[in-house]
Amino acid sequence: MQISREELISILAQFNPWWRAEPIADLPAWHRAAYREVFQWLTEPPAPRAILLSGARQVGKTTLLLQAIDGLLRQGVPPSNILYATFDHPVLKLAGIDAVMQAWREREPQADGPEYLLLDEAQFIRNWGTWVKHQVDFQKKRRIVFTGSAMPLIQADQESGVGRWHTISLTTLSFYEYLQIKKLSLPALPRVGSLRNLFDWAPPDFYRVTEVAQPYVSHFHEYLLRGGFPQTAQVESITQAQRLLREDIIDKVLKRDMTALFGVRRILDLEHTFLYLCMHDGGILDIADLCNNLGVKRPTAQSFIELLQATHLIYRLPPFGYGKDVLRARFKIYLSDAAIAPAVMLKGKSMLEDPAALGVATETAVLKHLYARYYSQSVRFSYWRGKRDHEVDLIAEVGGQTIPFEVKYRSQHTGLRELKGLLELCQQKSIDRGYVVTKSLDDFGVISQRPGTADAAIDTGSAQIMRIPAPLLCYWMGESEQGEAA
Secondary structure: OOOOHHHHHHHHHHHOHHHHOOOOOOOOOOOOOHHHHHHHHHHOOOOOOEEEEEOOOOOOHHHHHHHHHHHHHHOOOOHHHEEEEEOOOHHHHHHOHHHHHHHHHHHOOOOOOOEEEEEEOHHHOOOHHHHHHHHHHHOOOEEEEEEEOOOOOOHHHHHHHOOOEEEEEOOOOOHHHHHHHOOOOOOOOOOOOOHHHHHHOOHHHHHHHHHHOHHHHHHHHHHHHHOOOHHHHHOOOHHHHHHHHHHHHHHHHHHHHHHHHHOOOOHHHHHHHHHHHHHOOOOEOOHHHHHHHHOOOHHHHHHHHHHHHHOOOEEEEOEOOOOHHHHHOOOEEEEOOOOHHHHHOOOHHHHHHOHHHHHHHHHHHHHHHHHHHHHHHOOEEEEEEOOOOOEEEEEEEEOOEEEEEEEEOOOOOOOHHHOHHHHHHHHHOOOOEEEEEEOOOOOOEEOOOOOOOHHHHOOOOOOEEEEEEHHHHHHHHHHOOOOOOO
16 A cells, blocks of 8 residues: 655654644653653763663653653754654554655755654564664664664564664653652652662651651552553542553553564453463462463463563563573562552452552562662562572662562561561572561661560571661652662
């Protein structure tokens, strides 16, 4: 089917109002943390590479591109040297990238200076990896940002990308970003440049934060229900937010992207697999149980899980360690946002009354915040299980350090008796500090071995254990996504 040049130019003109000296409509003034890195790579690229902005559907990639364009225009870049195109649009997808480029230059002659190409949902560009490679290698004056909801794990084009693009991963909103986008007026919390700094606090410091942070707790629980997608964060009701999450995000990925990008035909089996993972969020995956329950073969189930990871709906955590033991061991599965499971399971606000479900949602949120904070530092996440079935929920290996996190989101205060796995791991691996993510705001501070208590007889070795309430950890991790945090 032939697309006329006039029709193509007309569509591009609608997507690029700056060609007509018109402002970009409805553009938020507030920027996500990733904006700074994207804009730096556009204006002062550290290396001659394109930028891949990777993340799930509706996570804010398009808004970030348009904000970057607004920043370029404010710096005096000629409007004719900026092209935005989304290949989610059926006409642009059908026309192809070369026709789009020709229509752009027919409509807008090139001015002096670099050209800026901002391409949305570029996985729909035919042979996108080869095209980007060619642009980076031979078009030195072009600076390219392209987004993808399902690209990082598409193996066919990975070799083309080596040294050709820099990946910036965009997760759902952090708790800090969620509060910012909702424009909530809350008491100011002290800045914490590094969680390690908490070990230097005096007892009065913890008490003061406990008093100030009380209003944050209810917003944190609502955040777990609404999710970190900008659209769901801003709608009026939680019920509507969960419906949007279920229909506009999850269903489009499962029923549209999986068919269009990966040729999946057994959509019902894929949906059942995803539902199974929602019911076992944060658990160790028993692939045999999944296959028996759903009536699918192991290779099919494994393929579905890889595709769900490729479309940014789940994380997979291997067990701590390396070598053959890890290869044979089972993975833990986490959803990419804490609100996905309650939305899919139609739980609504009832999740807040279910301590087990609330604990799982908190653990999922903690992993997402740690990932968002550390992905650029080549972090490796895992979980640990000892010989006596003692466990540690999350372990971050980053910058030559091993940092364990245990989630104890419950009403009771946390003592050393409940942390046998964390203490065992710290002693085995000579780890000097660990973190326990707690529920109560006053369950905050270094765990001390108080005389006359059961904790006094427990050997902690050289490790210090910091209890930190989940709303505070997620807030601080989101606030300080630059520099060392843990």
